[in-house]
Amino acid sequence: MTTAGHRGGHHPPPALVVEVGGPLACFTRPEYKSERLSYPVMTPSAARGVLEAIFWKPEFEYQITQIDVLSKIKWAAIRRNEVESMLTVDWVRKAMADTSVRYDVEDDRDQRNMVCLRDVDYRIHAQVRLRTHATEPIDKYRAMFRRRMDRGACFSQPFLGTREFSASYVRKLTDRPPIPHTEDLGVMLHSIEYGERGETYTWFLAELKDGVMHVPKEGRRLSSAEPASTRRDA
Amino acid sequence: MLLKHLADHAEQRPKLPPDYYRVRSVKWALQLDGDGNPMAQGLASLATDDNPAGFPMPAPYVYRSGMKPPPALLVDTLQYVFAMPKDDSLGEEEEANRRNDAYVALLRRWRDSAPDDPRAAAVVSFFDRARHLNITLPEDAKHSDTVAILLSGDREYVHMRESAVECWRAVVRERKSTGNAKGVCLSCGQIGELLDTIPEPIKGGAIPSSNGRTRDAQLVSINKPAQGRGGTIQLGNTPICDRCGRAMAVLNSLLADPEHRFRGSDTVTVWWLRDEQELPLGSALDRADPADVDAVYKAVDKANEDIDTAVDNVFYAVTLGANQGRAVIRDWIDVPLTEALQHVTVWFDDHRLPDPWKGRERVLPLWQIAQSCGRWDSDKKRYVDKSAPDATYSALLRSALTGVPVPVWVLPHLLHRVRADSRIDLPRVALVQLVLSRPPFKETRVSNEENVAVIWGRAFAVLESIQRRAIPDVNTTIGDRYLSTAMTRPQATLTRLFPLANGHLKKLKNSKQQSSRAAGFALEVKLKALLEQLPDGGPPERFELRDQAAFIIGYSRQGSEDITRARAAANSAD
Numbered sequence: 001m002t003t004a005g006h007r008g009g010h011h012p013p014p015a016l017v018v019e020v021g022g023p024l025a026c027f028t029r030p031e032y033k034s035e036r037l038s039y040p041v042m043t044p045s046a047a048r049g050v051l052e053a054i055f056w057k058p059e060f061e062y063q064i065t066q067i068d069v070l071s072k073i074k075w076a077a078i079r080r081n082e083v084e085s086m087l088t089v090d091w092v093r094k095a096m097a098d099t100s101v102r103y104d105v106e107d108d109r110d111q112r113n114m115v116c117l118r119d120v121d122y123r124i125h126a127q128v129r130l131r132t133h134a135t136e137p138i139d140k141y142r143a144m145f146r147r148r149m150d151r152g153a154c155f156s157q158p159f160l161g162t163r164e165f166s167a168s169y170v171r172k173l174t175d176r177p178p179i180p181h182t183e184d185l186g187v188m189l190h191s192i193e194y195g196e197r198g199e200t201y202t203w204f205l206a207e208l209k210d211g212v213m214h215v216p217k218e219g220r221r222l223s224s225a226e227p228a229s230t231r232r233d234a
Numbered sequence: 235m236l237l238k239h240l241a242d243h244a245e246q247r248p249k250l251p252p253d254y255y256r257v258r259s260v261k262w263a264l265q266l267d268g269d270g271n272p273m274a275q276g277l278a279s280l281a282t283d284d285n286p287a288g289f290p291m292p293a294p295y296v297y298r299s300g301m302k303p304p305p306a307l308l309v310d311t312l313q314y315v316f317a318m319p320k321d322d323s324l325g326e327e328e329e330a331n332r333r334n335d336a337y338v339a340l341l342r343r344w345r346d347s348a349p350d351d352p353r354a355a356a357v358v359s360f361f362d363r364a365r366h367l368n369i370t371l372p373e374d375a376k377h378s379d380t381v382a383i384l385l386s387g388d389r390e391y392v393h394m395r396e397s398a399v400e401c402w403r404a405v406v407r408e409r410k411s412t413g414n415a416k417g418v419c420l421s422c423g424q425i426g427e428l429l430d431t432i433p434e435p436i437k438g439g440a441i442p443s444s445n446g447r448t449r450d451a452q453l454v455s456i457n458k459p460a461q462g463r464g465g466t467i468q469l470g471n472t473p474i475c476d477r478c479g480r481a482m483a484v485l486n487s488l489l490a491d492p493e494h495r496f497r498g499s500d501t502v503t504v505w506w507l508r509d510e511q512e513l514p515l516g517s518a519l520d521r522a523d524p525a526d527v528d529a530v531y532k533a534v535d536k537a538n539e540d541i542d543t544a545v546d547n548v549f550y551a552v553t554l555g556a557n558q559g560r561a562v563i564r565d566w567i568d569v570p571l572t573e574a575l576q577h578v579t580v581w582f583d584d585h586r587l588p589d590p591w592k593g594r595e596r597v598l599p600l601w602q603i604a605q606s607c608g609r610w611d612s613d614k615k616r617y618v619d620k621s622a623p624d625a626t627y628s629a630l631l632r633s634a635l636t637g638v639p640v641p642v643w644v645l646p647h648l649l650h651r652v653r654a655d656s657r658i659d660l661p662r663v664a665l666v667q668l669v670l671s672r673p674p675f676k677e678t679r680v681s682n683e684e685n686v687a688v689i690w691g692r693a694f695a696v697l698e699s700i701q702r703r704a705i706p707d708v709n710t711t712i713g714d715r716y717l718s719t720a721m722t723r724p725q726a727t728l729t730r731l732f733p734l735a736n737g738h739l740k741k742l743k744n745s746k747q748q749s750s751r752a753a754g755f756a757l758e759v760k761l762k763a764l765l766e767q768l769p770d771g772g773p774p775e776r777f778e779l780r781d782q783a784a785f786i787i788g789y790s791r792q793g794s795e796d797i798t799r800a801r802a803a804a805n806s807a808d
Binding site for chain 2: 031082083086
């Protein structure tokens with residue numbers, strides 16, 4: 001991790017910059033969740049997940065400002081055996097009450113395809129935003145983040161879209177330029193907000209310009225989107 | 235973006251059926267006069283020898299399921315239109331009546347929505363008077379046969395009238411949308427009427443299946459909790475507007491167009507351009523007609539000119555497979571047209587071969603190259619159907635469209651087939667040449683000409699020529715018998731063949747025939763010239779994969795040159 005682009009004055013502090021990569025990644029498009037098809041570029045939501053795996057405190061949140069694509073966009077297809085149902089609180093309660101309840105994965109099989117990315121490398125630019133209840137200065141968290149990065153530490157294994165695709169990050173930034181690729185990426189997931197009524201999603205119109213995707217501060221909530229009632233809430 | 239690009243393409247797609255219409259085979263026509271009376275007792279058959287299942291025409295269609303599947307407007311099965319039960323059971327009769335009632339109710343809705351359309355009134359009058367229950371159905375009619383309605387004096391069927399199209403559009407939106415809710419579509423980012431499910435599926439049979447069973451498939455299908463975010467099924471968490479839902483009609487249209495689809499054994503690829511233009515890409519790749527191939531090269535030149543004016547077109551292609559009722563996206567290409575066309579021309583350049591029998595260089599159809607990975611039937615003189623691995627065609631197509639290397643499994647498989655069949659032909663040589671010219675090998679024609687294995691391949695071809703010349707009526711040549719071992723263990727094989735060749739050469743050189751003597755000397759010189767290019771120590775003990783491929787190239791190239799030279803000599807003698 002390092003910082004870049006100090007501007008001084010009332011401008012925000014220089015962005016935290018992290019370079020991550022991995023052999024496989026899948027940032028699933030919402031309309032192709034069954035037979036997964038990835039966005040060609042990491043989503044801000046996934047980037048935030050990577051940073052939070054390295055260092056996170058309830059007193060702040062990350063705001064992703066920019067994602068650079070450092071490796072040529074390459075695709076791969078994988079077919080896997082998955083399951084059709086989700087673990088629900090109801091089922092857990094039932095299993096706890098009745099010890100004869102079993103889950104047989106072979107009865108719940110669902111074969112699904114995934115068109116994912118391979119050999120990905122990204123440079124994530126992010127700002128730290130303090131939450132209202134934070135009492136410490138922002139520099140403290142930035143320094144903590146930097147120390148963890150220097151040690152190569154993380155709270156949990158960072159991943160690239162799905163947990164199976166582990167990410168690794170470099171301790172010393174490279175000077176690799178973004179790839180010369182421009183593409184209209186369409187509506188992209190900006191962030192997921194977890195509320196008492198469930199999840200809500202915000203979106204933005206993404207565009208990759210010469211290998212750089214700029215991320216707006218806030219995503220738009222779809223006018224029709226109500227918080228999704230998850231089965232976990234049941 | 236796939237849905238958006240497909241929906242955007244709708245305006246450029248000629249002969250696209252109206253919204254939520256699909257080309258269906260209609261077997262029967264009910265003919266009514268202007269007052270809604272039947273023109274003839276019974277139904278007129280639309281089946282012909284060419285179309286035994288019925289006449290194909292656009293007809294209202296939407297995916298329906300459940301215990302009480304709703305009717306389609308005007309064109310539906312005999313079960314809906316005439317209350318024809320599936321069998322004589324009471325339950326089926328009740329179900330047929332229920333479906334017929336729903337069908338007639340839908341007709342009344344159409345009439346009410348179009349009070350100025352006399353044809354709507356005529357059709358509904360026929361059903362209101364229950365005349366449909368008195369129609370004598372032909373003996374060969376089945377409850378699942380489709381029937382359309384034609385009024386006398388009209389050239390088009392009633393369901394093609396504007397009022398019917400409008401009514402059906404409203405009905406489908408009602409059935410498939412979330413209570414007419416409006417919102418931002420995740421696909422196009424615009425505000426539109428959001429759908430509950432995508433109304434139109436991909437037509438059954440449009441996506442091939444390795445087991446031969448095909449049915450309607452949904453491209454956006456979230457019907458299991460694990461498939462949707464937070465366990466939400468259907469489009470609850472994936473708002474898609476009805477305009478983007480129309481993408482399926484475009485996809486079905488592309489799938490039905492032979493020029494825009496590449497059909498493999500278990501996948502199908504369709505392609506289109508952002509700005510439609512004349513481009514015989516399908517026929518150039520799949521039929522390799524020289525005129526079409528030239529057109530692709532010209533299109534590259536034109537696209538390069540367009541780059542200068544910053545109006546570069548975009549090439550889209552999607553490869554689909556089927557997982558029961560779900561369509562699976564196997565690959566998605568979204569690149570500038572220039573880039574795609576350059577990949578295709580590189581594909582042609584990489585496998586272009588001299589065809590000695592036609593006396594010119596040529597490229598080969600993609601399907602032929604893919605088929606050459608299969609088993610050769612020496613009795614029928616052709617490749618056995620479906621003996622090539624399922625993925626071969628789609629893998630080669632991807633390589634042609636995107637410029638990626640041919641998958642690593644292709645070369646060992648192909649070499650295995652060459653050895654097992656003892657057969658090398660143009661498609662197989664073209665594929666070997668393709669593999670060698672791309673990463674990780676990156677051989678050029680010049681560099682592989684100096685390859686030791688190429689020269690040994692040439693030498694093997696000369697040894698075979700010597701044998702043919704010395705024994706013209708030979709049944710089994712050394713190519714038939716020793717190709718497999720010569721390309722894998724050359725030392726053990728070739729050292730055994732050289733003494734035999736010497737014997738043949740001696741026989742030729744001592745022949746009483748002048749032509750045989752000349753041929754003997756010429757072949758000896760040719761063999762010596764090749765052997766002089768090789769390092770000392772004789773053939774290597776074994777050839778690895780890359781060398782085996784190079785051996786094939788050398789063997790084929792020598793044979794091709796010999797034939798070309800012989801034909802030229804024969805022509806000059808004439």
